[in-house]
Amino acid sequence: MKYLKTLSLNTLYTVTFFIILSVILTTFNYFNLINYQTLAIFKIIIPILSLFFAGFKMGKNAPKNGWLEGIKISLIIILLLSVFAIITHVFKIKILTFFLILMLSSIFGSIVGINKNT
Numbered sequence: 001m002k003y004l005k006t007l008s009l010n011t012l013y014t015v016t017f018f019i020i021l022s023v024i025l026t027t028f029n030y031f032n033l034i035n036y037q038t039l040a041i042f043k044i045i046i047p048i049l050s051l052f053f054a055g056f057k058m059g060k061n062a063p064k065n066g067w068l069e070g071i072k073i074s075l076i077i078i079l080l081l082s083v084f085a086i087i088t089h090v091f092k093i094k095i096l097t098f099f100l101i102l103m104l105s106s107i108f109g110s111i112v113g114i115n116k117n118t
Contacts, residue, residue: 006061011076014054021046044098048105051077055106059113066114067107074106 025042028034034042054073059066078099085091 007058007072007076010054010057010073013057014050014073014077015080017053018047018050021050047081047098047102051102051106052109055109055111056113056116059110060116062110062114064114066110068110069114070107070110071103073110074103077106078102 025034025039025046029039051074054077055070058069058073062069081099081102082091085095
């Protein structure tokens with residue numbers, strides 16, 4: 001039960017972090033403080049950082065197998081993003097590649113997190 005609570009809290013933190021940074025980025029774009037090229041770069045960086053920190057936090061709480069914790073948290077987030085992509089009809093091969101990058105980011109974050117634990 002404790003593990004499920006940790007997993008759900010980390011998922012909530014990740015989604016919250018993602019939403020807050022996206023709102024900030026949208027606000028900057030609305031007031032023309034950043035150009036379109038910068039917006040495109042940050043649209044890629046924000047989810048990668050969100051999943052890296054989620055993996056880091058999961059790895060820090062894990063006693064062993066940090067990479068497995070990264071896979072678990074990334075699969076939950078990717079499942080949520082996939083449902084959203086299917087609903088909005090933008091599910092393409094390019095998005096699958098992006099999801100693979102997100103998974104690798106989360107795995108790397110959890111490996112770093114479990115090594116920080118010791």
